[in-house]
Amino acid sequence: MSNPTSSHGEPVEEPVVADDDIVVRAQEGLADAEAARVEDAVVVEEPVAVEETAVAAEPDPWDSPEAATLAYEPAAEAETTVYEPVVTPSEPVVEAPVVAPAPILPGPSPIFVQAPEAPRPRGNRAAAGAIGLLAAVSFAVLYLGAALGFGALQGVVTAENVGSAALTALGTWGLWVPTVVFFIAFWLLGAIINRGRWGVWVVTGLLVGVAAYGGHILGQLFEAPFWELTASEGQTLVEGQLLAPLAIAAFVFGRELTIWFGAWAAARGKRVTELNIEAQREYERTLEAGPQLVRA
Template sequence: MSDPKSSYGEPVEEPTPVDDVVGRAHEGLAEAEAVRSENPDAATPESAPEASADRAPEAAPAEPDPWDSPEAASLNAEPAPAPETRVYDEPAVAAYDSTPEPAAQPVTPAEPVSEPAAPAVAPVAPQPQPIFVQAPEAPRPRGNRAAAGAIGLVAALVFAVLSFAVWLGLSALSGELTGANIAEVAVATATSWLLWVPVVVFFVSFWLLGAIINRGRWGSWVVFGLLVGFASWGGYLLGVLFQEQFWNITASQGAQLMEEHVLAPGAIAAFIIGRELTIWFGAWAASRGKRVTELNTEAQREYERTLEAGPQLVRQ
């Protein structure tokens, strides 16, 4: 239903707050009760028909304007200003959420959940773990050089003894050695450079030849023994220089000494002794070298058999 006043173009006032409307409605009811108490006849509903029967019908009173009632006046009145509200420093209050909270679900004890059975898998046999075995090392071939050096040392001692005997024999042939001075001549010969320098040179040359031939055959010692003989001959000439103290003589005197002893009996004896000892002791060294060669061959064969057989698992 539209507002009557709004139809005449009058401004519409904002309704007052609900509390003012209710209070003023109560005031209007109180006034109506007061009027009813002052006119009890008008308020009794039973006397109304009697009065209407005795009295002549009168003109109906004009219909009161609804906007003249106190309730309408209260509606048209301007709203009272709202009381001043002071804002204090209070913690903000969360806005009320009108949505209802979901009802708490009842807690029930957990029930075992049956999981789907896994498909049966055939058992897998454990794979054997690999076993790492260190491969055997190839045998190192043995040499004969150290043995040739040891054999050469023995040959050098024999060379010294033979050279000493040759010197005593040459002294006896020349008449320098007699029964009275045999001890003096023997001591002089044993301590002379002519004896020990050729011995040292023979040992060094024999050992060098043995290092070169190594496990070679005896024929190599026979052929190359000439070199040891020439080295022994050169050792005799070097012993002559040491015996005459070459640092105290001139070059011409040294050359004259070499001419006198180059084909001396002692030089020739040194060459022959060195050559023969190299042949005979070279046979010993060659025999030992042959044995070492056989050992190396056997070790190589054993190594090859081990590789062919492969790794062997030994259980204790």
């Protein structure tokens, strides 16, 4: 392209339009349009009072469809932006009141009342066993005295050797076997009678006498001793002791001691029976009264 020349033949400089000014002006126009759009989008918190005048308002040029189309064309072309709601100081945040749960009032605590236990009836068996021990000691003393007396009648025991004879008898089977048998029979009878009356002891005392009589014969077999005897020798020994004076004495002692010591056991059994009756009555009165609350 050739440069234009003047009439005198000199080149003529054409005016150059700066492109930067055009860009700056376009950007300023876009910024003004965006500012106008933002101002229109701001929500007015407080209503503005408009004074009513008799003069009719002039028509708003922005009410025409053409103006609305021109005003919203940049907004339609611009990217859609989602704005989060911002709480301004003019909108105070009211926190919901925290309602405290209603306190749970403690109800009346249950009162547990233990039912009274029925009284256990007391027995007399242990007491009968203790009384039987004293009766057995008495039996041993009487039995030993009878053995020394019969020995004195036979001339075996004299005044000079009575002490040694008594000590020798204390270590023999013939004394302790019938004594142990008497105690076992007395205690078993007391366990059966328990709190029975004295008449029962009197009648059943014969059984204890028979047991003492058999204990005498058994003691003589241990004294022999029976494991060294033949069958015929053992039979001869038993037949010789069936009507022996000491065997009869053992029967009598067992019978009488059972009667008299049985009276002691029967008296205590009667007392225990009365205590059981009184305890049962007290238990029945407690049940009839029902549970009672005692306040301190």
